[in-house]
Every structure is written in structure tokens, then in C-alpha cells.
Amino acid sequence: MKFRRSERLIDMTNYLLEHPRELVPLTFFAERYGSAKSSISEDLGIIKETFEQRGIGILQTVPGAAGGVKFHVQAADEEAKGLIEELCGIMESPERLLPGGYLYMNDILGNPSIVKKVGRIIASAYSSPAIDVVMTVATKGIPIAYAVASYLNVPVVIVRRDPKVTEGSTVSINYVSGSSKRIQTMVLSKRSLPEGSRVLIVDDFMKAGGTVTGMVNLLEEFKATVAGIAVLVESENAEERLIDEYLSLVRLSDVDVKDKRITVSEGNFFTRKES
Amino acid sequence: MKFRRSERLIDMTNYLLEHPRELVPLTFFAERYGSAKSSISEDLGIIKETFEQRGIGILQTVPGAAGGVKFHVQAADEEAKGLIEELCGIMESPERLLPGGYLYMNDILGNPSIVKKVGRIIASAYSSPAIDVVMTVATKGIPIAYAVASYLNVPVVIVRRDPKVTEGSTVSINYVSGSSKRIQTMVLSKRSLPEGSRVLIVDDFMKAGGTVTGMVNLLEEFKATVAGIAVLVESENAEERLIDEYLSLVRLSDVDVKDKRITVSEGNFFTRKES
Numbered sequence: 001m002k003f004r005r006s007e008r009l010i011d012m013t014n015y016l017l018e019h020p021r022e023l024v025p026l027t028f029f030a031e032r033y034g035s036a037k038s039s040i041s042e043d044l045g046i047i048k049e050t051f052e053q054r055g056i057g058i059l060q061t062v063p064g065a066a067g068g069v070k071f072h073v074q075a076a077d078e079e080a081k082g083l084i085e086e087l088c089g090i091m092e093s094p095e096r097l098l099p100g101g102y103l104y105m106n107d108i109l110g111n112p113s114i115v116k117k118v119g120r121i122i123a124s125a126y127s128s129p130a131i132d133v134v135m136t137v138a139t140k141g142i143p144i145a146y147a148v149a150s151y152l153n154v155p156v157v158i159v160r161r162d163p164k165v166t167e168g169s170t171v172s173i174n175y176v177s178g179s180s181k182r183i184q185t186m187v188l189s190k191r192s193l194p195e196g197s198r199v200l201i202v203d204d205f206m207k208a209g210g211t212v213t214g215m216v217n218l219l220e221e222f223k224a225t226v227a228g229i230a231v232l233v234e235s236e237n238a239e240e241r242l243i244d245e246y247l248s249l250v251r252l253s254d255v256d257v258k259d260k261r262i263t264v265s266e267g268n269f270f271t272r273k274e275s
Numbered sequence: 276m277k278f279r280r281s282e283r284l285i286d287m288t289n290y291l292l293e294h295p296r297e298l299v300p301l302t303f304f305a306e307r308y309g310s311a312k313s314s315i316s317e318d319l320g321i322i323k324e325t326f327e328q329r330g331i332g333i334l335q336t337v338p339g340a341a342g343g344v345k346f347h348v349q350a351a352d353e354e355a356k357g358l359i360e361e362l363c364g365i366m367e368s369p370e371r372l373l374p375g376g377y378l379y380m381n382d383i384l385g386n387p388s389i390v391k392k393v394g395r396i397i398a399s400a401y402s403s404p405a406i407d408v409v410m411t412v413a414t415k416g417i418p419i420a421y422a423v424a425s426y427l428n429v430p431v432v433i434v435r436r437d438p439k440v441t442e443g444s445t446v447s448i449n450y451v452s453g454s455s456k457r458i459q460t461m462v463l464s465k466r467s468l469p470e471g472s473r474v475l476i477v478d479d480f481m482k483a484g485g486t487v488t489g490m491v492n493l494l495e496e497f498k499a500t501v502a503g504i505a506v507l508v509e510s511e512n513a514e515e516r517l518i519d520e521y522l523s524l525v526r527l528s529d530v531d532v533k534d535k536r537i538t539v540s541e542g543n544f545f546t547r548k549e550s
Contacts, residue, residue, distance in 0.1 A: 010325040112425035150387035
């Protein structure tokens with residue numbers, strides 16, 4: 001069965017989008033469509049150009065006998081700007097205010113379309129460093145972690161507050177929550193993280209950074225290294241930040257409970273992602 | 276700026292995949308590419324055919340002035356069969372056995388590529404009924420719930436075992452766990468689920484069905500209705516199943532702790548999805 005170029009382009013686009021960061025040999029496509037490698041090469045040239053022009057991502061060509069193409073998600077700066085502005089707008093809504101100055105964010109984190117966009121932006125910032133695993137802590141960070149991991153094509157490991165029988169044996173550490181100064185525990189299943197893993201830590205919210213510091217300490221127990229830290233929202237009025245190197249999309253600068261005003265602005269995404 | 280057909284096909288494919296179940300007017304694409312509506316129509320015809328032939332999904336054409344196209348994910352039976360076989364193979368590995376006959380499944384649930392495929396298969400089975408929300412219970416059901424919801428383009432709500440301050444006011448119910456017969460509590464944020472919502476309940480594992488029954492009862496408190504129940508794994512040797520109408524991909528029939536043998540087979544997916 002032969003395929004026309006238009007059909008190949010559609011199917012290849014879908015295939016590449018579904019298999020980010022995976023090396024696909026040209027022969028794979030040539031066999032899939034019963035086409036010559038030269039035609040596949042031309043197809044990939046068109047896809048590469050369109051992906052770059054439309055800000056979908058980058059198609060990396062790996063030359064040689066063991067070569068092929070690899071799709072990397074790469075959001076344009078305007079896309080990131082647009083999403084961050086949208087998030088700021090949504091977060092400023094005074095109905096989010098909960099007693100104690102907390103913010104209700106379930107609707108944002110429960111929206112798969114927003115979560116996917118957040119994942120795309122964060123994954124774009126970590127497209128070149130080698131990342132083996134995305135790590136987060138239960139519960140609210142989970143959707144973002146999966147969104148990032150699915151664009152980076154790496155597994156997710158989830159740290160828990162309490163061990164469960166289905167985790168198998170676990171490693172547990174105590175840490176001091178940065179804002180409340182309480183001692184808390186976090187556990188991670190022993191077999192979930194191979195030694196030497198390069199880990200991207202992802203979370204929904206960071207105040208003083210106690211939880212993230214806990215995760216960093218936990219990684220030491222696993223002889224794993226931190227390849228990056230990214231959060232959706234950072235809170236500005238943390239007296240003392242325990243973590244320096246992180247990426248944030250949105251910064252929460254003030255919550256005025258009396259006047260019901262929430263002040264948010266762009267996080268450090270654009271200033272930090274290049275460094 | 277004008278676009279060639281090949282570029283339009285690539286970008287439209289990406290756009291449609293990113294916006295499932297969203298009605299996209301032809302004028303949207305016509306303006307996006309500076310093309311005549313007749314060319315866009317032809318493009319969509321090619322995409323529709325390729326999507327169907329390659330088992331990517333269905334492109335529904337909505338006629339009339341307020342019309343357009345809508346992409347529905349629709350996995351072919353062979354894709355579902357392939358995934359279920361793959362899952363059975365992975366699950367039978369004796370290293371999964373934990374003390375007490377529990378199974379370690381973090382590696383499966385932590386693999387975004389598997390989770391996405393599971394989401395595609397479950398979403399395909401619920402592509403026609405109207406679903407407003409996907410619901411699950413923390414923690415292990417969350418990734419599957421998001422994968423399903425992202426293909427159905429609906430929000431996710433997460434039931435918790437314990438209320439947290441960031442949930443705002445919650446509705447709480449007590450339920451009896453089907454297997455351990457213990458009384459447990461589940462809570463759901465009050466504002467997370469509008470009255471009258473049609474809810475697809477998703478979970479990773481179902482034994483007697485106590486947790487799912489709890490979620491069904493919780494839905495009554497919200498005057499919401501159950502549009503479906505889907506689980507990744509059902510355990511066969513539950514003495515008494517509390518839930519009848521559900522879809523499962525994999526059935527766990529026996530765990531032999533002594534001989535370290537795990538017996539799994541295809542769930543009821545193919546027999547149930549048509550009903």
C-alpha cells in the first residue's frame with residue numbers, strides 16, 4: 001500500500017507529536033508508508049520547517065547509519081508570554097480567596113488544557129539538559145509533573161507524605177516546612193528511582209521552598225542529582241527562600257484578605273530559562 | 276502570508292490533536308492561513324480520511340453557519356488489544372509482588388507513554404456520551420484521569436481522603452471499604468463540581484468497588500450523575516462486587532504469593548464498551 005505525501009505528512013506529524021525525544025529512524029517511516037527514504041527526507045524537511053514556523057517544536061536530524069529524527073517540544077516566547085498572562089488574569093480573580101489568605105486553585109490545576117500548556121512551557125525550558133525523571137510530591141503537583149514528563153518522554157516519580165503498602169519498601173526523610181516550621185515526613189518508593197538519575201523537580205506552588213528542599217534532600221538518599229526545579233506559582237512574601245535556582249511561571253506578590261485583592265505577576269521564567 | 280497545502284495539513288493536524296471535542300469553524304482555519312474555505316474543506320477531507328485510516332480518530336463535520344469540524348479520539352480495536360496485551364505482559368512480572376499479595380504498579384502508572392495510551396483507549400469508549408467531568412480519588416488514579424480528560428477535553432476533579440485548607444469548603448461522606456470493611460472518609464471541594472454534571476469515574480484499581488461506590492454516593496450529594504466508570508485493573512477475587520456497570524482494561528485473577536505467580540487477563544473492555 002502506497003501513501004500520498006499529504007497522508008504521510010498528517011500521519012508523521014501525529015507520530016512525532018506522540019513520540020517526543022525519541023529517535024525515529026528514516027527507515028521506520030519508509031517502511032510504514034512503502035516510500036523511498038528520499039521522499040521521507042523531503043517530508044521531514046517540510047514538517048521541520050512548519051514545526052519551527054508555527055512554534056510547535058524542533059525536529060532534530062541525527063545523521064549516520066544509526067540516525068533519524070527526534071522531535072523536541074519548543075514553545076515560542078510569545079506562547080509562554082500568552083500563557084503566563086492568561087494565568088495571571090485567572091489567578092487575580094478575588095473569588096479564589098480562601099480563609100487564611102489561601103488561594104483556591106483546583107479549577108486551574110483541574111483544567112487539562114491549561115495543565116498541558118504549562119507542561120509544554122516548562123518542558124521547553126528543559127529540552128536540552130539530560131533529564132531522566134520528573135519528580136513531584138502528592139497531590140497537587142501531579143498533573144503538572146505528568147504534563148512536563150509526557151513532553152520530555154520520561155517517567156514520573158511521586159513523593160508521598162505517608163507510606164502506602166502498594167509503594168513497597170520506601171526511603172523516608174524528615175524535613176522542616178519552610179513557612180510553618182513544622183517537621184514533616186516524605187517518603188519515596190525505593191525502586192522508583194535508579195541511582196544517578198538526573199531529576200527535574202516540579203511542583204504547583206512554592207512558598208519558602210521547604211517541600212522542594214525536602215525533595216532535594218531525598219534525592220541525595222537516592223544518589224540522584226537535581227537537573228532543575230520548576231514551579232507554577234512562587235509566593236514572593238516568603239521571609240527566607242531556601243531554594244535559589246528555580247523557574248517559576250507566576251509570582252504571587254500579595255494577598256490582601258481585607259480588600260480581597262490578589263496581586264500576581266510574571267515569574268522568573270524569562271530571566272532564568274536562558275541561564 | 277500564504278501557506279502551502281502541506282504546511283496547512285501539518286499545522287491543522289497539530290491543532291486538531293491539541294483541541295479534541297472542540298468545534299473549530301472553517302473560517303478559523305481560512306483566516307489562519309489566508310486560504311479560501313474551499314481549500315480548507317479539501318484539506319479537512321484529506322485529514323479526515325487519514326485520521327480514520329490510521330486509527331487516530333474521527334473528524335466530525337458539523338454543517339451550517341455555526342458549523343465546523345470536531346476531532347474525536349477513536350482508537351481502533353487493534354490498538355486497544357495491543358495495549359491490553361502489553362499491560363498483561365508487564366503486570367505478570369513476579370517482581371511486582373509485594374508483601375501481602377499487593378502489586379507494585381508505580382512504574383506502570385509513572386510511565387506517561389503508557390498512561391496516555393490508557394487514556395486514549397478509555398476516552399475512545401466514552402467519545403459519544405456527553406461527559407462534563409472526569410472524577411478520580413487521590414493519588415494513583417490521578418494520572419489516568421488526566422489522560423482521559425485531556426482526550427475528552429473536560430476538567431478533572433479529585434476526591435481526597437483528607438480535607439486540605441486549599442480545597443475551600445468541602446462535602447464529606449463516610450463509606451465502607453469493600454474489601455477491608457473499614458469505615459473511611461472522602462471529601463470533595465464544594466465548588467469543584469457544578470450541579471447536574473455528568474461524571475466519568477476513573478481509577479487505577481478496583482477490588483470490591485467500595486471506593487468507587489463512595490464516589491458514586493458523593494456524586495449524589497452534588498446532584499451529579501454517573502456517566503461511566505472505568506478502571507485500569509479490576510481484581511477478580513473480590514467476594515462481592517458492589518459495582519456492576521464498569522469498564523476494565525485488565526483483570527487480575529490470581530496472585531499466588533508462594534509460587535510468585537501473578538495471573539492477569541483481558542478485562543471486560545471489549546464486551547462492555549458497546550453496551
